[in-house]
Amino acid sequence: MTNIGKSVIRKEALDKVTGRAKYTADFPSGEMLHGKSVISHYGHGTIKSIDVMEAKKEPGVRAIITGKQYPLTGEEIRDRPPIAFEKIRFHGEVVALVVADTPAIAKRAASLINVVVDPLPVVNSPSEGVSKDAPLVHDNVAEYEREEGVHPVPKTNIANHTKIRKGDMASGWAKSEIVIEENFSFPPSDHIPMETRSATAEIRPDGKVLITTSSQAPFMVKELLSQYFDLEVGKIIVKTPLVGGGYGGKASVQQEILAYLGSLAVEGRTVRMINEREEDMITSPCHMGLDAKVKLGCTADGYLQATELTYLVDSGAYSDKAIHLSRACAVDCTGPYFIENIWCDSYAVYTNHPYPAPYRGFSHAEVHFVFERAMDILARKLNMDPLELRYKNAIKPGHTTPTQVKLNRSTVGDVPMCIEKVKQLSRWEEGQLIELNERTVRAKGLACVWKNSTIPPESSSGAIITFNEDGTMNLMSGVVEIGTATKTVLAQILAERFRMSVNDIYVKMTVDTQSTPEHWKTVASRGTLMGGRAVLAAAEDAIRQIKEVASCVMKVRTDDLEIGNRRVFLREDPKEGLDFRDVVYGYTFPEGNAIGGQIIGRGNYILRNITYLDPETGAGNPGPEWAVGAQVVEVEFDRRDYTYKIIKAISVLDVGRVLNYKGALGQVTGAMSMGLGFGGRESFVIDDKARVLNPQLRTYRPVHFGEHPEYIVEFIETPHIDSPFGARGVGEQGLLGMPAALGNSLSLAAGVELHHLPLLPESIWRKKEGLNT
Amino acid sequence: MSIFQYVVLKINGEDRPVMIRSADTLLEVLRNELGLTGSKPGCLNGDCGACTVIVDGKPMKSCLMLGVEGTGKEITTIEGLQGTAIQQAFVEYFAFQCGYCTPGYIMNCQSLIENEPKATDEKISEWLKSNICRCTGYEEIETAIKSVLRESNSKDRPISRESEMD
Ligand code: FES
Numbered sequence: 001m002t003n004i005g006k007s008v009i010r011k012e013a014l015d016k017v018t019g020r021a022k023y024t025a026d027f028p029s030g031e032m033l034h035g036k037s038v039i040s041h042y043g044h045g046t047i048k049s050i051d052v053m054e055a056k057k058e059p060g061v062r063a064i065i066t067g068k069q070y071p072l073t074g075e076e077i078r079d080r081p082p083i084a085f086e087k088i089r090f091h092g093e094v095v096a097l098v099v100a101d102t103p104a105i106a107k108r109a110a111s112l113i114n115v116v117v118d119p120l121p122v123v124n125s126p127s128e129g130v131s132k133d134a135p136l137v138h139d140n141v142a143e144y145e146r147e148e149g150v151h152p153v154p155k156t157n158i159a160n161h162t163k164i165r166k167g168d169m170a171s172g173w174a175k176s177e178i179v180i181e182e183n184f185s186f187p188p189s190d191h192i193p194m195e196t197r198s199a200t201a202e203i204r205p206d207g208k209v210l211i212t213t214s215s216q217a218p219f220m221v222k223e224l225l226s227q228y229f230d231l232e233v234g235k236i237i238v239k240t241p242l243v244g245g246g247y248g249g250k251a252s253v254q255q256e257i258l259a260y261l262g263s264l265a266v267e268g269r270t271v272r273m274i275n276e277r278e279e280d281m282i283t284s285p286c287h288m289g290l291d292a293k294v295k296l297g298c299t300a301d302g303y304l305q306a307t308e309l310t311y312l313v314d315s316g317a318y319s320d321k322a323i324h325l326s327r328a329c330a331v332d333c334t335g336p337y338f339i340e341n342i343w344c345d346s347y348a349v350y351t352n353h354p355y356p357a358p359y360r361g362f363s364h365a366e367v368h369f370v371f372e373r374a375m376d377i378l379a380r381k382l383n384m385d386p387l388e389l390r391y392k393n394a395i396k397p398g399h400t401t402p403t404q405v406k407l408n409r410s411t412v413g414d415v416p417m418c419i420e421k422v423k424q425l426s427r428w429e430e431g432q433l434i435e436l437n438e439r440t441v442r443a444k445g446l447a448c449v450w451k452n453s454t455i456p457p458e459s460s461s462g463a464i465i466t467f468n469e470d471g472t473m474n475l476m477s478g479v480v481e482i483g484t485a486t487k488t489v490l491a492q493i494l495a496e497r498f499r500m501s502v503n504d505i506y507v508k509m510t511v512d513t514q515s516t517p518e519h520w521k522t523v524a525s526r527g528t529l530m531g532g533r534a535v536l537a538a539a540e541d542a543i544r545q546i547k548e549v550a551s552c553v554m555k556v557r558t559d560d561l562e563i564g565n566r567r568v569f570l571r572e573d574p575k576e577g578l579d580f581r582d583v584v585y586g587y588t589f590p591e592g593n594a595i596g597g598q599i600i601g602r603g604n605y606i607l608r609n610i611t612y613l614d615p616e617t618g619a620g621n622p623g624p625e626w627a628v629g630a631q632v633v634e635v636e637f638d639r640r641d642y643t644y645k646i647i648k649a650i651s652v653l654d655v656g657r658v659l660n661y662k663g664a665l666g667q668v669t670g671a672m673s674m675g676l677g678f679g680g681r682e683s684f685v686i687d688d689k690a691r692v693l694n695p696q697l698r699t700y701r702p703v704h705f706g707e708h709p710e711y712i713v714e715f716i717e718t719p720h721i722d723s724p725f726g727a728r729g730v731g732e733q734g735l736l737g738m739p740a741a742l743g744n745s746l747s748l749a750a751g752v753e754l755h756h757l758p759l760l761p762e763s764i765w766r767k768k769e770g771l772n773t
Numbered sequence: 774m775s776i777f778q779y780v781v782l783k784i785n786g787e788d789r790p791v792m793i794r795s796a797d798t799l800l801e802v803l804r805n806e807l808g809l810t811g812s813k814p815g816c817l818n819g820d821c822g823a824c825t826v827i828v829d830g831k832p833m834k835s836c837l838m839l840g841v842e843g844t845g846k847e848i849t850t851i852e853g854l855q856g857t858a859i860q861q862a863f864v865e866y867f868a869f870q871c872g873y874c875t876p877g878y879i880m881n882c883q884s885l886i887e888n889e890p891k892a893t894d895e896k897i898s899e900w901l902k903s904n905i906c907r908c909t910g911y912e913e914i915e916t917a918i919k920s921v922l923r924e925s926n927s928k929d930r931p932i933s934r935e936s937e938m939d
């Protein structure tokens with residue numbers, strides 16, 4: 001292997017360090033109008049009036065639109081007017097849209113629009129949402145158009161209910177000698193990609209709709225716009241250049257709709273929307289909050305017997321991806337353990353909060369915080385080392401998952417090996433809690449993780465390779481380059497198959513839905529599996545064609561031929577062969593006649609054997625494989641003032657196969673950093689009227705330079721047979737156990753069980769002192 | 774009177790005449806008037822550093838400075854930086870992923886290298902914490918800046934860099 005595992009520098013590296021890399025908002029504006037949203041400042045209310053008179057008078061204002069006439073949108077339930085109509089349901093919701101000549105004019109005009117709202121009582125948490133006398137965010141969710149497999153509860157705030165019914169609960173509880181019951185929660189927060197979302201839309205006279213957007217799902221933008229507005233799907237062309245970070249947030253389709261409506265209002269002229277940071281945090285979809293209850297039981301010697309789980313996903317005002325997020329909570333509702341008896345109810349609950357997009361890990365970091373904190377509490381009650389408890393119960397081939405999938409060595413990584421390795425790296429044996437002096441202690445917390453994806457069974461990915469005259473190749477894939485270097489990894493896979501240098505492969509960085517083969521969405525850490533398999537299929541296709549031409553020229557059978565180093569040659573006598581340059585654009589015989597033509601390889605891949613979940617039991621195969629890991633966070637905690645410093649963060653992840661070492665490392669440490677932010681400090685501060693008080697980076701503070709711990713990362717390689725070279729997902733796994741491991745270390749350090757995120761010194765102090773949280 | 778004024782800004786060593794509003798930030802002028810889109814908007818509030826440029830030798834968040842304030846000053850943007858050690862180090866040490874924070878980060882690093890060639894760890898933290906990178910865990914950025922500082926401090930004994938493929 002010459003390419004696989006190597007730290008190949010990403011293909012777009014030079015562009016990115018010289019300021020030449022282009023993102024959506026970097027393309028020249030030219031003849032372009034600018035859209036600006038007017039957003040709601042209330043959490044819930046009835047719109048009495050919208051006065052646009054003053055705004056209309058501003059010179060340069062081309063259109064002002066309000067929500068009335070537009071169809072409802074939403075991925076799985078159509079519950080969201082693209083612009084609020086009659087009612088507003090969250091702080092940040094778009095109430096009107098101004099289109100003007102310049103951003104400054106649009107902004108000024110937007111500020112002149114006067115929206116009068118009659119406030120309504122708010123639903124301020126999912127627990128409140130399911131309480132008996134909760135106000136209804138939507139009058140009757142059951143009346144909305146919805147996809148199959150979505151189970152709303154009529155006339156409640158419950159947009160979806162997913163059930164897991166595995167085993168026999170009565171016998172599980174009967175065998176449980178030790179039982180704990182705990183509640184956990186955290187408010188919504190945000191992805192904070194450094195590039196805020198932006199989108200432009202233009203409608204041509206022939207009906208063509210041209211969209212450029214900073215999206216993880218350009219193909220979804222095309223599909224949904226076509227459905228929502230009844231447009232011919234082939235007339236919608238969506239382009240996505242490089243994306244400045246997504247982490248799931250840009251997999252939702254929201255701003256594109258506004259840009260389209262803006263353009264529609266001005267006879268199809270180009271309209272650009274760029275989110276300000278505040279809008280990016282609250283108007284566009286955020287990261288879900290969660291309220292959860294867990295009951296967990298085991299035998300006296302620490303074997304898990306039964307668990308009962310309730311997850312209330314804060315679906316915000318609109319269900320969009322929350323349906324799917326709540327389903328994912330159910331699919332992997334426990335940590336990576338074998339438990340015979342599982343009962344889980346996972347609900348997507350409407351509240352008056354900003355609504356969630358996917359977030360790196362897709363519900364798994366959230367579920368792991370709940371379950372892995374519960375594991376530590378159980379271990380304490382058992383008086384057992386939490387590492388030993390996890391080791392004893394680690395899920396293995398032959399076991400069944402919550403959705404009753406029987407695992408094999410390919411479909412699940414090696415949990416025990418990850419635990420053993422992290423034990424060593426964290427020096428677990430020296431003790432979990434070490435007193436440094438009378439104020440300061442050092443504490444280690446552990447969490448085990450697993451993740452499968454829950455993307456739709458029919459999701460597919462395609463790849464095209466074309467040749468240049470000199471025998472080098474161009475690679476086109478629908479995977480969006482959001483920072484994960486997947487396009488570079490795909491080039492490595494292609495190079496490996498062709499046994500040639502990765503430098504001879506040119507990668508098309510941008511996606512254009514008209515000319516790039518589809519990749520469903522760049523999410524779920526599945527770019528490498530699906531995109532990679534498509535690339536391998538395209539490679540086979542091209543190789544077959546090359547061999548056909550060569551066999552004709554060389555008068556040999558195709559199966560006697562081999563390829564490598566941009567040549568096709570006889571297996572038995574490699575000196576006998578042809579350079580690619582003589583084959584890939586057709587071969588010309590000495591007499592002048594020619595055969596073949598430009599070689600174009602095409603391939604696709606569709607996940608195999610994925611099934612829908614049974615609505616009553618949840619049984620079904622959710623995705624291709626479970627990547628697993630074990631993680632430790634070590635903190636230094638000041639017992640007097642409750643401040644703490646994260647000293648070390650350790651991840652041992654079974655990634656199947658490392659394809660690009662430094663690339664994978666960066667994915668993992670970056671995800672760890674994000675997870676520590678989510679666990680330790682990031683959340684929306686929401687007041688009693690459901691207004692978000694901190695939608696800016698000064699008051700919502702991600703991890704900054706110098707606040708990062710020492711990272712230790714080790715990879716285990718248990719191959720996933722279906723995947724190129726055995727690779728498992730790696731983009732999200734680093735994040736998954738961080739909030740839980742941080743919670744476990746701080747609970748130990750502070751000597752009090754912590755149940756809520758974010759873990760701020762103040763909230764630890766409150767818990768310790770028994771004050772209101 | 775027109776709200777636009779004619780100013781000449783010295784950017785990357787060139788005199789650049791522009792008509793701008795007095796309310797335009799330097800970031801807006803660079804991006805919208807001059808097409809220098811390497812400087813990125815991230816918050817327009819001084820909180821993220823994605824828009825960092827070098828003004829008279831010091832790092833400056835271009836969203837916090839008006840375009841008209843730039844007259845008579847030497848302004849360097851990422852487009853004016855070519856083949857520097859820090860750019861090379863960012864590539865070699867994988868100090869970016871999505872690349873959106875990268876121009877701002879590099880400008881801040883470059884300015885640190887020029888102003889504080891003997892920076893201690895504390896000094897480095899103090900400078901670099903004004904930028905946010907959401908993709909990396911900062912470790913790679915730390916390695917990159919330290920490698921350049923170390924190298925410039927020991928010219929005769931350059932540290933060996935890993936090659937493209939190791
Ligand atoms: S855009 Fe200037 S600091 Fe964020």
Ligand code: FES
Pocket residue numbers: 194244245483868869870871872873874875905906907908909
């Ligand atoms: S590389 Fe994406 S924000 Fe820094």
